[in-house]
Amino acid sequence: MNIQNLIERHPLLQQLVALQPVTWFNPEATTLSEALPDVGLTAEDVAEASARLARFAPYLAEAFPETAEQRGIIESPLRAIPAMQTALSQRYRQPLPGQLMIKLDSHLPISGSIKARGGIYEVLTYAEALALEAGLLRKEDDYRELLQPACRALFGRHRIAVGSTGNLGLSIGIMSARLGFDVTVHMSADARAWKKAKLREHGVTVVEYEQDYGVAVEQGRKAADADPQCRFIDDENSRTLFLGYAVAGERLKAQFDQAGIRVDADHPLFVYLPCGVGGGPGGVAFGLKLAFGDHVHCVFAEPTHSPCMVLGVHTGLHDGIAVQDLGIDNLTAADGLAVGRPSGFVGRAMARLIDGYLTLSDQEMFDLLGLLHHHEGLALEPSALAGMPGPARVCANADYLARLKIGAEQMAQATHLVWATGGGMVPAPEMAKYLAQAKA
Numbered sequence: 478m479n480i481q482n483l484i485e486r487h488p489l490l491q492q493l494v495a496l497q498p499v500t501w502f503n504p505e506a507t508t509l510s511e512a513l514p515d516v517g518l519t520a521e522d523v524a525e526a527s528a529r530l531a532r533f534a535p536y537l538a539e540a541f542p543e544t545a546e547q548r549g550i551i552e553s554p555l556r557a558i559p560a561m562q563t564a565l566s567q568r569y570r571q572p573l574p575g576q577l578m579i580k581l582d583s584h585l586p587i588s589g590s591i592k593a594r595g596g597i598y599e600v601l602t603y604a605e606a607l608a609l610e611a612g613l614l615r616k617e618d619d620y621r622e623l624l625q626p627a628c629r630a631l632f633g634r635h636r637i638a639v640g641s642t643g644n645l646g647l648s649i650g651i652m653s654a655r656l657g658f659d660v661t662v663h664m665s666a667d668a669r670a671w672k673k674a675k676l677r678e679h680g681v682t683v684v685e686y687e688q689d690y691g692v693a694v695e696q697g698r699k700a701a702d703a704d705p706q707c708r709f710i711d712d713e714n715s716r717t718l719f720l721g722y723a724v725a726g727e728r729l730k731a732q733f734d735q736a737g738i739r740v741d742a743d744h745p746l747f748v749y750l751p752c753g754v755g756g757g758p759g760g761v762a763f764g765l766k767l768a769f770g771d772h773v774h775c776v777f778a779e780p781t782h783s784p785c786m787v788l789g790v791h792t793g794l795h796d797g798i799a800v801q802d803l804g805i806d807n808l809t810a811a812d813g814l815a816v817g818r819p820s821g822f823v824g825r826a827m828a829r830l831i832d833g834y835l836t837l838s839d840q841e842m843f844d845l846l847g848l849l850h851h852h853e854g855l856a857l858e859p860s861a862l863a864g865m866p867g868p869a870r871v872c873a874n875a876d877y878l879a880r881l882k883i884g885a886e887q888m889a890q891a892t893h894l895v896w897a898t899g900g901g902m903v904p905a906p907e908m909a910k911y912l913a914q915a916k917a
């Protein structure tokens with residue numbers, strides 16, 4: 478690949494290389510009906526995932542008492558953040574009409590991040606298939622049956638492996654260990670010590686690497702390939718993970734209905750999703766499109782040091798290019814977003830359903846973390862703030878809004894939803910360090 482030619486053809490790459498914050502709205506974004514075939518998955522697939530999670534709910538309520546109040550349904554709160562809206566408008570010197578809200582996946586039970594959607598769903602799918610095949614379970618049964626020694630013994634004869642920068646490992650590790658699986662998490666160098674310690678407390682084997690996420694995944698895959706009893710959970714290509722995330726769409730719609738929030742041509746919804754390899758935001762965006770149709774507009778957010786998805790989609794090279802090919806170092810404090818090469822599956826499946834992309838610096842994430850803590854009393858991890866500049870970037874982009882035929886009247890009735898993807902389990906001393914990195 479000739480990088481110089483590529484940059485000449487795509488001037489946006491100059492800004493990426495210079496680590497400047499960028500905003501790019503994809504002119505090829507189109508309607509759900511046109512782009513649905515790109516995805517290769519359907520509303521029925523998402524409905525099936527939703528039904529599977531409902532079957533597991535009684536088991537989860539019992540195995541994880543913190544989910545009992547929600548009857549074993551792993552879902553996060555939705556909140557308006559009006560003081561933050563005012564603060565953002567001042568910070569970016571940009572009027573922000575409409576209502577700003579936050580989706581607190583940071584506070585999802587079991588693992589405290591968006592990974593509690595996809596990661597747990599994939600482990601449950603595997604466990605169900607094994608138990609059905611062994612004749613230990615029928616789909617009509619009460620899934621609390623899985624707590625019985627016979628099921629645990631079955632899972633104990635199977636292994637699960639995953640490569641992770643931290644949060645996926647937490648989800649897969651905790652869920653697998655609780656079911657009784659022998660589980661190994663291959664952790665990249667940037668993974669936090671407390672996440673490794675927590676996994677070991679749960680009886681998970683943690684293998685540490687001195688390299689980044691790509692290497693951890695590769696090594697995990699290799700170890701699993703050599704072992705026929707081992708299932709490797711493939712963050713870069715898994716349709717199962719993607720469908721677990723996609724269930725968020727109907728769940729959010731129910732929350733909106735309950736809160737009386739309308740989404741239609743006159744009440745557009747903009748959603749800002751932090752993106753690492755792409756499965757989480759891609760799956761959620763797919764679910765949102767199915768739930769709200771063309772009235773929801775999704776924007777992905779990445780660190781300036783790890784802009785892999787915007788690079789892959791903008792050049793059309795997808796997983797054929799990594800940020801390192803441009804000399805970008807993939808070093809960021811944003812756990813889960815330190816990914817140099819995007820998922821080829823998600824980039825190709827969702828390219829025409831994602832309206833735009835933004836990047837922001839680590840310092841910006843820290844500053845926003847401090848701002849949100851100050852104004853709304855919410856403590857999140859840096860990656861969860863990545864979407865926060867989104868409303869100002871959208872409101873400042875007249876060309877994009879004109880292309881969507883969204884005028885001032887609609888913007889005054891818009892909802893901007895920042896998807897806060899993690900931070901609920903960060904220990905207090907770590908959170909104090911994050912807050913200390915915010916400029917007052």
Ligand SMILES: *Cc1c(COP(=O)(O)O)cnc(C)c1O
Nearest residue numbers: 644753754755756757813898899
């Ligand atoms: C994993 C993660 C993301 C992004 O999900 P991908 O599937 O990697 O794109 C965003 N935020 C946090 C906190 C995460 O852990």
